Amino acid sequence: MPTVIPPIDPLGLPAAAALLKALSLLTFTLHLVAMNVTVGGLMMALVYGRCREGHPGALFAARMRALLPSAMALTITLGVAPLLFVQVLYGQAFYTSSVLMAWSWLLVIPALCVAYLGLYLAYLRPSWIGDRSQALAWFSVALTLLVAAIFANNMTLMLQPGLWAPLYATSAYGIALNLGDPMLPARYLHTVLAAPVVAGLVGALMGRRFRSPDAEWAVWAWRTGVRWFHVGAGLLMLSGVWYLLSLPPRVGSQFLGASAHDTGVLTLGIVLGVVALAVAKRSAWLATVLTGLGVGCMVVARHRVREYMLYPHVNAAGIPVHADSVWAIAFAVTLALGAAAVAWLVYRALRCSGSTEGAAPD
Amino acid sequence: MNYPIWDVPLTGGGLLIAAIAVVHVFISHFAIGGGLFLVLTERMGLRARDAAVLEYARHHTNFLTLVILVFGAVTGVGVWWTIALVNPTAVSALVHLFAWVWAIAWVFFLVEIVAALVYRYGWGRMDARTHQAVGWVYFGSAWLSLLMINGILTFMLTSGKWPETQSLTDAWMNPGMLPSLAMRSAVCVALAGVYALITSSQLADLALKERMVRYSAKWVIVGAGVIPFAGLWFAGTLPEQARFLASGGTPMVTAFTVASVLLSGLLITGTVFGPMLFPRQTHVTFACVLAALALGATGATEWVREAVRKPYVIYEYMYSNSLRPADLADVSSLGLLASSRWHVPAKSDWNDPVKIGRSVFRVQCSSCHTVSGLNSIRFATRGWDKALLDQQIQYLNTLKGAMPPFIGTDEERGGLVAYLISLQAEGPGASAALPARSEGERLCRR
Ligand code: HEM
Numbered sequence: 077m078p079t080v081i082p083p084i085d086p087l088g089l090p091a092a093a094a095l096l097k098a099l100s101l102l103t104f105t106l107h108l109v110a111m112n113v114t115v116g117g118l119m120m121a122l123v124y125g126r127c128r129e130g131h132p133g134a135l136f137a138a139r140m141r142a143l144l145p146s147a148m149a150l151t152i153t154l155g156v157a158p159l160l161f162v163q164v165l166y167g168q169a170f171y172t173s174s175v176l177m178a179w180s181w182l183l184v185i186p187a188l189c190v191a192y193l194g195l196y197l198a199y200l201r202p203s204w205i206g207d208r209s210q211a212l213a214w215f216s217v218a219l220t221l222l223v224a225a226i227f228a229n230n231m232t233l234m235l236q237p238g239l240w241a242p243l244y245a246t247s248a249y250g251i252a253l254n255l256g257d258p259m260l261p262a263r264y265l266h267t268v269l270a271a272p273v274v275a276g277l278v279g280a281l282m283g284r285r286f287r288s289p290d291a292e293w294a295v296w297a298w299r300t301g302v303r304w305f306h307v308g309a310g311l312l313m314l315s316g317v318w319y320l321l322s323l324p325p326r327v328g329s330q331f332l333g334a335s336a337h338d339t340g341v342l343t344l345g346i347v348l349g350v351v352a353l354a355v356a357k358r359s360a361w362l363a364t365v366l367t368g369l370g371v372g373c374m375v376v377a378r379h380r381v382r383e384y385m386l387y388p389h390v391n392a393a394g395i396p397v398h399a400d401s402v403w404a405i406a407f408a409v410t411l412a413l414g415a416a417a418v419a420w421l422v423y424r425a426l427r428c429s430g431s432t433e434g435a436a437p438d
Numbered sequence: 439m440n441y442p443i444w445d446v447p448l449t450g451g452g453l454l455i456a457a458i459a460v461v462h463v464f465i466s467h468f469a470i471g472g473g474l475f476l477v478l479t480e481r482m483g484l485r486a487r488d489a490a491v492l493e494y495a496r497h498h499t500n501f502l503t504l505v506i507l508v509f510g511a512v513t514g515v516g517v518w519w520t521i522a523l524v525n526p527t528a529v530s531a532l533v534h535l536f537a538w539v540w541a542i543a544w545v546f547f548l549v550e551i552v553a554a555l556v557y558r559y560g561w562g563r564m565d566a567r568t569h570q571a572v573g574w575v576y577f578g579s580a581w582l583s584l585l586m587i588n589g590i591l592t593f594m595l596t597s598g599k600w601p602e603t604q605s606l607t608d609a610w611m612n613p614g615m616l617p618s619l620a621m622r623s624a625v626c627v628a629l630a631g632v633y634a635l636i637t638s639s640q641l642a643d644l645a646l647k648e649r650m651v652r653y654s655a656k657w658v659i660v661g662a663g664v665i666p667f668a669g670l671w672f673a674g675t676l677p678e679q680a681r682f683l684a685s686g687g688t689p690m691v692t693a694f695t696v697a698s699v700l701l702s703g704l705l706i707t708g709t710v711f712g713p714m715l716f717p718r719q720t721h722v723t724f725a726c727v728l729a730a731l732a733l734g735a736t737g738a739t740e741w742v743r744e745a746v747r748k749p750y751v752i753y754e755y756m757y758s759n760s761l762r763p764a765d766l767a768d769v770s771s772l773g774l775l776a777s778s779r780w781h782v783p784a785k786s787d788w789n790d791p792v793k794i795g796r797s798v799f800r801v802q803c804s805s806c807h808t809v810s811g812l813n814s815i816r817f818a819t820r821g822w823d824k825a826l827l828d829q830q831i832q833y834l835n836t837l838k839g840a841m842p843p844f845i846g847t848d849e850e851r852g853g854l855v856a857y858l859i860s861l862q863a864e865g866p867g868a869s870a871a872l873p874a875r876s877e878g879e880r881l882c883r884r
Contacts, residue, residue: 079779079782080779080780081779082440082441082526082779083440083779085530085531085534087531087534087535088534089534089537090534090535090537090538090606091537091538096537099541145504145508146555148508149504149507149508149511149551149555150551150552152508152511152512152515153511153547153548153551154548155515156511156515156544156547157541157544159515160533160537160540160541160544163522163529163530163533164533164534164537167526167530167533167534171441171522171526171529171530172441172442172526174522174523174526175441175442175443175444175523175526176442178444178523181519181523182454182519182520182523184519185458185512185513185515185516185519185520188512189509189512189513192508192509192512193505196504196505200500200504240442244442244780248442248443248444248445249444249445249446249447250444250445250446250523398604400538400605400606400607402607403538403539403606403607404538406538406542407538407541407542407545410542410545410546411541411545413545414545414546414548414549414579417549417552417553417575417579418548418549418552421549421552421553421556421572421575422552422556424556424560424564424568424572425556425559425560428559428560428563428564429559429563
């Protein structure tokens with residue numbers, strides 16, 4: 077089996093593996109949060125979009141809808157960086173599994189385009205498509221969930237070097253999937269269930285933000301958001317247990333005591349989640365920060381699963397480093413300036429969000 | 439050799455890349471130029487205190503920021519996505535070499551998206567100065583991400599000093615980088631103008647229409663006017679072999695080069711004699727024809743850029759079939775299949791030359807040839823006999839098509855010949871009907 081593992085790229089890593097891993101985890105966490113806001117926000121917008129005019133749910137859905145195209149655009153943009161780092165660190169596994177499932181992997185691109193276009197038409201140009209906008213939005217959700225499923229497929233198939241050669245022997249046409257893997261459904265569910273949790277927080281925060289013009293509505297939004305957060309997190313915990321049990325024992329056991337670090341990270345993630353649940357009713361901001369940190373812990377756990385599954389066949393720490401410090405510093409400076417620019421832009425946008433003259437018309 | 443090969447029947451993977459790349463190039467340059475267009479048009483409206491011009495700029499913000507920008511992003515990811523499926527070894531090389539350049543480009547790209555969203559949101563909400571500043575951040579970061587990526591694209595064709603120095607700075611600051619940047623920037627401006635012609639030609643207020651159509655036409659003329667000069671500058675930096683391919687070496691590539699120049703010329707002429715001289719009469723259909731010319735010119739140019747890179751995917755570093763000149767000696771002595779991780783026939787098949795040949799073909803030829811679809815190998819070798827095939831394969835890099843040299847042992851070459859002969863026997867429209875061509879006949883034909 078190990079003979080099919082592609083060799084290390086002779087050009088090597090551009091920096092120490094640990095630094096690249098840190099960047100990968102950081103950017104992936106941001107991507108995941110944006111993804112959750114998009115998917116969960118869509119679910120909420122659809123559920124409350126059916127409320128009749130005048131019900132607080134109708135305004136809630138409208139405000140959610142206004143966020144979604146931007147949230148999806150950010151999800152896509154924030155996904156680019158982790159995609160870069162996964163190739164740099166684990167290209168040997170990632171390219172191989174991608175080629176094996178080439179057609180479905182390729183499907184991600186048109187599916188994203190159509191899903192985004194659907195959102196844009198349904199929520200920003202409702203006048204163009206009339207009463208079909210709700211149906212179109214459902215279609216977009218389905219496509220988004222499909223994209224997530226394809227991702228889960230590739231991210232688990234790349235962890236299974238033993239499956240590659242047999243799958244390729246069955247077909248070289250790029251039509252393989254990883255459907256026989258017990259990890260896949262559990263992992264998929266666990267990732268997707270985080271969406272209503274995070275979006276619930278967004279809803280609760282929205283209740284806080286728009287408190288002044290309409291206090292009654294704000295209370296409703298706040299309560300609804302917190303309810304989604306609580307119910308979603310309960311389901312998420314259950315799916316997490318299933319996921320943990322679906323891991324191969326040699327890997328799962330690491331999180332159940334065999335490795336103090338890994339057990340600690342997972343426990344910390346769960347504790348942060350539980351504390352967030354407990355404080356959510358009192359402070360949505362605190363719950364948001366805690367949940368963000370909890371997601372960060374889970375991303376680290378996910379990373380550790382990958383390292384265990386791939387070791388020793390693919391091991392980023394074993395790739396020679398051809399560091400270029402000038403360019404690494406250039407990146408650090410750009411990142412700092414970019415973060416400052418984003419902060420300034422967001423600040424400007426928030427400062428003018430009180431005035432209601434309206435955004436660009438058609 | 440190192441990765442499994444995705445078998446795309448009939449067309450091969452190359453066509454998929456081309457399809458998505460042309461769409462992406464068109465949309466992404468348009469997105470960048472569109473940013474500049476919005477900011478400058480808004481500025482013009484602000485200076486003249488002209489509400490109609492401001493309304494015109496504001497009217498296009500949604501489409502440019504929410505549709506074009508996002509589709510530019512998705513299709514751009516899509517290009518690399520597809521190349522990674524068709525040639526993972528090459529993408530791996532680019533990703534490892536240029537990781538920091540990609541990462542920097544990504545930061546600009548993120549700022550661009552956030553700024554564009556805020557710019558859209560800020561219309562009528564922000565004071566004019568802040569809004570203009572946001573617009574400049576939007577356009578500036580868009581152009582900076584082009585600056586970063588452009589160096590990677592030209593590196594694939596003009597690797598410059600990098601093969602000797604192995605320095606990332608030399609790789610990025612390669613000879614083609616600046617001329618290509620000039621060319622792409624000009625394309626951005628021209629495409630923004632083309633789009634603006636489509637929208638301004640539909641304005642109902644004739645006085646406003648006249649102003650905006652003329653204004654948009656200037657964008658096209660300035661942008662498209664710079665392209666030929668930047669193009670010549672770029673052509674001057676090309677490797678000799680690439681220039682040869684584009685200017686007569688291969689009829690097909692030359693035809694596309696000519697098409698690209700002709701279409702650009704038509705675009706300028708059409709813009710001068712249409713919208714520039716007769717702004718009030720300009721019809722949206724005419725504007726769409728100009729857009730089609732621009733799309734054609736962009737597509738042809740990108741096609742040439744890809745085609746003249748043969749036989750390399752990364753100049754002087756890696757051939758289109760993922761083999762590296764640097765590995766030539768090792769692979770030749772050890773054997774192609776013995777050096778491969780994938781496509782190694784089962785032990786029991788090692789005595790079967792046809793099976794060995796099939797693997798050799800997949801590893802070494804299938805990146806450019808399909809069996810019987812596009813650039814079919816069955817067609818290319820129709821009627822060749824064993825001796826001729828064996829002899830030609832030894833000189834593969836001197837045949838037409840700008841191919842890499844054959845790499846492998848004598849036994850593997852024998853297997854490849856046996857496999858190609860077996861294709862003639864089984865395929866439609868080949869074999870017995872045609873008389874076998876001898877070497878003498880072939881030499882005459884050349
Ligand atoms: C509020 C509670 C929780 C949140 C917000 C949360 C969220 C997440 C997210 C978003 C991921 C990334 C999944 C991926 O991209 O594949 C993840 C991974 C993970 N979670 Fe959770 N989770 C929670 C609770 C739990 C619980 C209760 C368990 C187990 C008992 C658990 C076990 C795991 C494991 C093992 C991973 C690592 C994954 C890998 O292989 O990728 N989580 N979590």
